[in-house]
Amino acid sequence: MDLRGYFETPVPATVLAEGEFGTTEGKTANGIVTSSEVFDTRVVVDSRHAGCRPADVLESRDAPDVPIVTSVETALAKAPEVEVLVIGVAPAGGGLPESWVDDIEAAIRAGCDVVSGLHVFLSEDEHWTDLADRHGTRLIDVRKPPGDDDLRVGDGSIDDVSADVVLTLGTDCAVGKRTTTYERYRAARDAGYDAGWVATGQTGLMIGSHEGTVIDRVPADFTPGVVEDMVTAVGEAHDIVIVKGQASLTHQTYSGVTLSVLHGCWPDAVVIADEPGRRTRTHFDAFEVSGIETEARLVEALSDAEVAAVSTWGDSETEAARLDLSVANVFEEDGPRALLSAVRDVLAAPTASNGPPESGA
Known part of the structure; x- marks a missing residue:
């Protein structure tokens, strides 16, 4: 998989890092915010660090000066130009936390594609595929392995x-x-x-x-x-x-x-x-x-x-x-x-x- 082929890069993005931004468990979100050549982070969602700045949370001068907020709804108000929601945490146990459902739904309804690192595949779940189809967005599961062919x-x-x-x-x-x-x-x-x-x-x-x-x-x-x-x-x-x-x-x-x-x-x-x-x-x-x-x-x-x-x-x-x-x-x-x-x-x-x-x- 080459995510560069999915977007006109760098694409403006919201990074969902709920509860884990700056931790080892949030290493994917941390890396995206500081280093991604695909995603241009405009806002981070993590209620634990809302109001802080990524440079302080990550202790990195390379981190962009963008807001950290409590929800995707707030993120969309802060950065309406965002085109994709990136799920940057894969919680222990592999499932989708119930508390994240509203955030992901809000992003899709706003016309955002969703790039997911979850162990469960949104693109194989009828609820998510139906919602994405209605709003003309894409569900991209990066953990999905190559097909049998x-x-x-x-x-x-x-x-x-x-x-x-x-x-x-x-x-x-x-x-x-x-x-x-x-x-x-x-x-x-x-x-x-x-x-x-x-x-x-x-x-x-x-x-x-x-x-x-x-x-x-x-x-x-x-x-x-x-x-x-x-x-x-x-x-x-x-x-x-x-x-x-x-x-x-x-x-x-x-x-x-x-x-x-x-x-x-x-x-x-x-x-x-x-x-x-x-x-x-x-x-x-x-x-x-x-x-x-x-x-x-x-x-x-x-x-x-x-x-x-x-x-x-x-x-x-x-x-x-x-x-x-x-x-x-x-x-x-x-x-x-x-x-x-x-x-x-x-x-x-x-x-x-x-x-x-x-x-x-």
């Missing part, structure tokens, strides 16, 4: 992709893989490279990846093939393809999808995202984090890729001193550029046809 097992056709492929993996979930991928993509474009990127989760799709699928909704046998198709499509249009991975190869719960992404995109280089202070896994305190060294060893044992760098949340100099790898903090001003430089060194200097000269990056 688009599923296949991986066949190694990724070897025919001439573009360089760079994958972001991690030592755990929620260690900054999506941020690392996106910021490295932006650094590459700023440096003059013809780069595109592939998302494997809903946040990346809503920010504006060139291709994406919520990969945990794809049947296991077909995951490498779906990734292969996405990377191939982006590689046909760009010289560098940056892929956002999932979880980690040592994660007892999610390593299956991690390995499928690694094998599906068969990268030339890998960047590993890490939070150095983390000792146990997010949401799984019984599982210990195995660490960068183990993760890097497995990446290079299970693929032909070379680990180019570590994207850390910590002090890059401290981490570099203990690791035999390039290290940068992607949240620091020069971090994305440093990661790009490390990847460039692994891929070798680009030719005139696919990027700037050595000094340009």
Whole structure:
């Protein structure tokens, strides 16, 4: 899925982040507000932070100065030009909270399309499809997996992709893989490279990846093939393809999808995202984090890729001193550029046809 194809971007949007704006559970809404190339956020709905400003809630100077309000009705009054409601939270349990129904209905009646990251699909519910039909709006469920006709097992056709492929993996979930991928993509474009990127989760799709699928909704046998198709499509249009991975190869719960992404995109280089202070896994305190060294060893044992760098949340100099790898903090001003430089060194200097000269990056 490429959401850029649905809209004349950036499209003015209301972001529904009820109760979770600024939290980990609201990471999709947070990313849309600060980074999306598809949606131009004009107002945020979150009654918990109504009256605040996104820059304060997100502690980010990149956040736009837009209002946070209590309801979609208020949002429509504040920003009548909005064309789409983006649901930026997927509540625990996967359902649609009853308290959100009025907000979504109000958006549709006002002529807004709805882009949903919910686990339930609005486009398969008669109530929502009838309402959308009456008001001439679209329901776009980004978690909906590819249809059966688009599923296949991986066949190694990724070897025919001439573009360089760079994958972001991690030592755990929620260690900054999506941020690392996106910021490295932006650094590459700023440096003059013809780069595109592939998302494997809903946040990346809503920010504006060139291709994406919520990969945990794809049947296991077909995951490498779906990734292969996405990377191939982006590689046909760009010289560098940056892929956002999932979880980690040592994660007892999610390593299956991690390995499928690694094998599906068969990268030339890998960047590993890490939070150095983390000792146990997010949401799984019984599982210990195995660490960068183990993760890097497995990446290079299970693929032909070379680990180019570590994207850390910590002090890059401290981490570099203990690791035999390039290290940068992607949240620091020069971090994305440093990661790009490390990847460039692994891929070798680009030719005139696919990027700037050595000094340009």
